[in-house]
Amino acid sequence: MRALILLWVLVFLGTEAFSQVNIPLWHTLGEGGLLEWEAQAFNEGQRRYRIQPRFVGDYRELGVLLTAALRNGTAPPAAQVELGFLPVLVREGLAQPLPEPSNPDLDPELLRLGEVGGRLYGYPLGISLAVLFYNQEALRARRLQPPQNFSQLLEVAERLSSRSAKGLLFSADVYSFALWVLARGGSLSFQGRPAFSGSEAVSALELLQILERQGSLQVRSAQELFAAGADFLRTKAFLALGPSTLLPAVQSRTELPFKVGISPIPLEPKGKVAASGSVLVVFRHAPEEVRKGIEGFYQHLAESNRQLALAQGAYYLPLSLKAQRSWSREEVGRLLLGQKTKLVPWHQDSPLALWAPALEEALEKALKARMPARQALEEAQRKALAVERR
Incomplete structure (x- = not known):
């Protein structure tokens, strides 16, 4: 048995x-x-x-x-x-x-x-959603508030800048530019196809160029994400746009040298949050x-x-x-x-990741070599359409 x-x-x-x-x-x-x-x-x-x-x-x-x-x-x-x-x-x-x-x-x-x-x-x-990270001590010392729109962002970034530090950090990658364009009410795609050279995308890149010319922008390439984070932690820049999950991820790995604040991303009236x-x-x-x-x-x-x-x-x-x-x-x-209520997917219902190399190359040309924004984005548009045709 x-x-x-x-x-x-x-x-x-x-x-x-x-x-x-x-x-x-x-x-x-x-x-x-x-x-x-x-x-x-x-x-x-x-x-x-x-x-x-x-x-x-x-x-x-x-x-x-x-x-x-x-x-x-x-x-x-x-x-x-x-x-x-x-x-x-x-x-x-x-x-x-x-x-x-x-x-x-x-x-x-x-x-x-x-x-x-x-x-x-x-x-x-x-x-996760796009937010603005800021160095609380730097803003408090200059009696500044986190900017709520892009006009305020230009002003706050300029007032935070000096010979040794920039007001705003920008990573020239597809996600960062997409959230920038969406926040201004624009789009990088139309009906699932690239729309890099549209007026809204061009004006968004031109605004970044204004920040760069006035000495308020610290630019890192898409391959320099760790260096970009180091810039912020070493107070080489005081403002940064990115996903909300970034802060706790960094805090779990290192002790922050200053208090990091979070505020809603600056938005234009028709802007969306990535x-x-x-x-x-x-x-x-x-x-x-x-x-x-x-x-x-x-x-x-x-x-x-x-x-x-x-x-x-x-x-x-x-x-x-x-x-x-x-x-x-x-x-x-x-x-x-x-x-x-303001959320939209950062990819805008299109395969933006496939077109990333062309766009990221254009961003570097515009922000590091000062190629005109429209010219850089039109070049990226042609390359992205070539990828589409394959």
């Missing part, structure tokens, strides 16, 4: 192990970090699916590795990617559409940021069981207590409405949630 019971147990366990769906998941959220902790909690809470997270570096490194893996057939069935990579995957036919989560607590407006062309392709884990963030995607080659497993994992991640912890720790806007209500009682939560 005991032998029969043992045999039954072995058969049962063997069936469980055989039927479990293993789901490799590439991500950028740190080795031993949040996503890996939650994957372990999810795996321990049920037996049907096993998420197997693998940290592969930052967003750019992930993009390079995924591109190669998708070409040679070694890609995972699912990944966590940056929001701007989503239109690229959809355009190339690599991501499969996802069903709407059956969770009434999820914010429908934030969930919509995972859409491309009106269809949901990414489950947002958290949404949304970036982290989304889960399922690739076209993944079977249905993998998609169902990712749905289950997302339901786990979207629970209000987990979303609140993510918001407090990383300054992501939480997808959970209950978490939003709790976070709005905190100062930083009120500030960031107050921008929610």
Whole structure:
């Protein structure tokens, strides 16, 4: 009898192990970090699916590795990617559409940021938004307030500047310029195609050139992101525009030498706030069981207590409405949630990441070599259209 019971147990366990769906998941959220902790909690809470997270570096490194893996057939069935990579995957036919989560607590407006062309392709884990970071001590010493529009930004940046420091730091990368253009009410794309040489984009770059000529702008290239951060920490610049998640990420790695303030990004009347963030995607080659497993994992991640912890720790806007209500009682939560109605995806429903090299080259020519803004952007437009035709 005991032998029969043992045999039954072995058969049962063997069936469980055989039927479990293993789901490799590439991500950028740190080795031993949040996503890996939650994957372990999810795996321990049920037996049907096993998420197997693998940290592969930052967003750019992930993009390079995924591109190669998708070409040679070694890609995972699912990944966590940056929001701007989503239109690229959809355009190339690599991501499969996802069903709407059956969770009434999820914010429908934030969930919509995972859409491309009106269809949901990414489950947002958290949404970051463009903000203005500032050196509180430097502004206080000059009796200045954070600028609320671009006219004030020009004035504040000039008053903060000296021979040894600039008022505003600008990274000449596609995301930074996109948030600058959106904040002025413009766009870098039209109907999914590049629109770099439009009047609004040109005027945005011309404004940056004004800041550079008046000695108020510290420019770093897209390849100098770490140097840009060092400029701010070493008081070589006092204002910087970037995603809300940047500050807690830096604070977790180093002790800041001064108090960093956060305020809403300067906006023109028609301006929008650039949304970036982290989304889960399922690739076209993944079977249905993998998609169902990712749905289950997302339901786990979207629970209000987990979303609140993510918001407090990383300054992501939480997808959970209950978490939003709790976070709005905190100062930083009120500030960031107050921008929610102005959010648009920084990629503007287009594959901006594909056109990044042409645009970033143009920004450097305009801001470092002083090429006229229109000429630089028209050149970038021609190169981006050439990429489109391939």
